[in-house]
Amino acid sequence: MGGAVPRFVDVDDLSRSELFAVLDRAAALKRAAGRGEPHRYLAGDTLAMVFEKPSTRTRVSFETGMTQLGGHAVFLGPDDIGLDGREPIQDIARSLSQYVDGIMARVFDHADAVELADYATVPVVNGLTDDAHPCQTLADLLTIRESCGFDASVAWVGDGNNVAQSFVVGAALAGLDLTVATPAGYGIDDDVLERAAELGAAPETTDDPAAAVAGADVVYTDVWVSMGQEDEREEKLGVFEAGGFQLDDDLLDDQRVMHCLPAHRGEEITDAVIESDRALVWTQAGNRLHAQKALLTRLLGD
Numbered sequence: 593m594g595g596a597v598p599r600f601v602d603v604d605d606l607s608r609s610e611l612f613a614v615l616d617r618a619a620a621l622k623r624a625a626g627r628g629e630p631h632r633y634l635a636g637d638t639l640a641m642v643f644e645k646p647s648t649r650t651r652v653s654f655e656t657g658m659t660q661l662g663g664h665a666v667f668l669g670p671d672d673i674g675l676d677g678r679e680p681i682q683d684i685a686r687s688l689s690q691y692v693d694g695i696m697a698r699v700f701d702h703a704d705a706v707e708l709a710d711y712a713t714v715p716v717v718n719g720l721t722d723d724a725h726p727c728q729t730l731a732d733l734l735t736i737r738e739s740c741g742f743d744a745s746v747a748w749v750g751d752g753n754n755v756a757q758s759f760v761v762g763a764a765l766a767g768l769d770l771t772v773a774t775p776a777g778y779g780i781d782d783d784v785l786e787r788a789a790e791l792g793a794a795p796e797t798t799d800d801p802a803a804a805v806a807g808a809d810v811v812y813t814d815v816w817v818s819m820g821q822e823d824e825r826e827e828k829l830g831v832f833e834a835g836g837f838q839l840d841d842d843l844l845d846d847q848r849v850m851h852c853l854p855a856h857r858g859e860e861i862t863d864a865v866i867e868s869d870r871a872l873v874w875t876q877a878g879n880r881l882h883a884q885k886a887l888l889t890r891l892l893g894d
Contacts, residue, residue: 598891599709601702601718603726603761604791610890611733611765618734618879618886625660625882632662633889637693639665641719642673642684642708644699645819649853650719650727653880654696661885663892666692675704685711694892715891717884722818725755728852729762730883732812735876736768739848740809745769747808747847749801750837750860751828752780755814755852760795764788770795773804775835778828801837805847810872812850813839813860829859839865848872 599605606614624631639658641651651667658665675681685708688695695712697705698719709716718726736744746763748756752774760780763770764787772780772795779797788794798804805811816832817825832838839849839861849865851873857863866873 597709597713597715599716600726600887600891601705601709601716602724603729603758604765604787605726606765608765608791611762614730614883614886614890615734615737617889618730618882619738621885621889622879622882630662631660631885633893634658634693635662637661637663637892638691639663639888639892640668640688640692640695641665642668642675642695642697642699643719644670644675645720647698647719649877649880650698653884654719657881657885657888661888663693675699675708681707682711684708685716686713689713694888717887717891721754723754724758725852726758726762727880727884727887728755729758730887731876731879732759732850732852733762733766733768734879734883735850735872736810737766739872739875742766742768744809745807746771746810746812747804748772748774748795748812749804749839749843750774750813750832751778751816751818753814753818756780757784759812760784760788761791763795764792767792771804771808772797773799773801773837775799775831775837778831799835801835801843805843805845808847810848810850811839811844813837814852815854815856816860817856832860838862841865844870846870850876853877 655665689712694715696717696719700722702721702723705718705721776799785794816828849871
């Protein structure tokens with residue numbers, strides 16, 4: 593996984609074989625949970641959870657996951673710990689490493705997550721940064737594999753945000769056929785496309801959402817205005833609405849639909865679509881738990 597201490601700061605901190613092994617383990621843990629079988633593989637382990645950003649799914653899925661694995665999670669919010677505020681990041685990393693078996697960080701600056709991993713002597717997991725959301729990608733890939741298989745054709749429609757960028761890298765690792773539709777100026781970063789090309793294949797890119805979804809088995813979207821972009825809201829809404837990027841019944845046929853949540857209903861997706869039988873959204877949300885448990889057992893338990 594790169595380096596003496598394993599980390600999961602970006603999706604490609606896993607090799608292709610490691611990614612598939614994590615997905616296999618996630619599927620097995622999901623089956624075990626469904627049968628009510630205990631799986632306390634991390635008994636006695638503690639995960640520090642560092643949060644700069646608000647969270648629903650990330651906090652609850654990691655905390656519940658550690659409990660189900662027999663371990664314990666410690667929540668450290670902005671009032672408890674200030675990255676590069678009250679003390680330098682490297683000091684926080686070194687100190688936490690003396691107390692816990694792993695660190696999960698949900699922070700703004702991607703460089704902060706990297707620095708935590710560089711100085712920690714325990715595994716560090718990126719729970720989200722402004723540049724990447726690799727844990728979401730694990731859940732996304734698990735959802736696609738169990739519902740459609742990796743022979744599926746997937747379209748991303750919307751903003752080229754952190755979720756999109758991690759998904760592009762994950763899709764390349766998994767060998768998914770991916771098309772990304774974004775308005776001009778809101779696309780995937782060039783370095784992410786280059787990484788995807790090196791890992792397998794860069795996605796086809798377009799500014800035409802209708803062209804992207806034509807023939808797709810799965811269509812994935814996320815909010816147009818991410819946390820921290822509130823001052824861009826009116827401009828972005830105008831651009832995305834004018835470009836026809838909303839997932840509605842006019843754009844879609846019978847494709848399965850994904851959204852990482854939270855959803856801004858009536859903006860990037862309609863109520864009718866997210867509440868329809870073709871939505872995989874709730875399976876995605878549930879799979880955060882199983883995918884992260886698999887990741888934690890690999891990083892902390894192997």
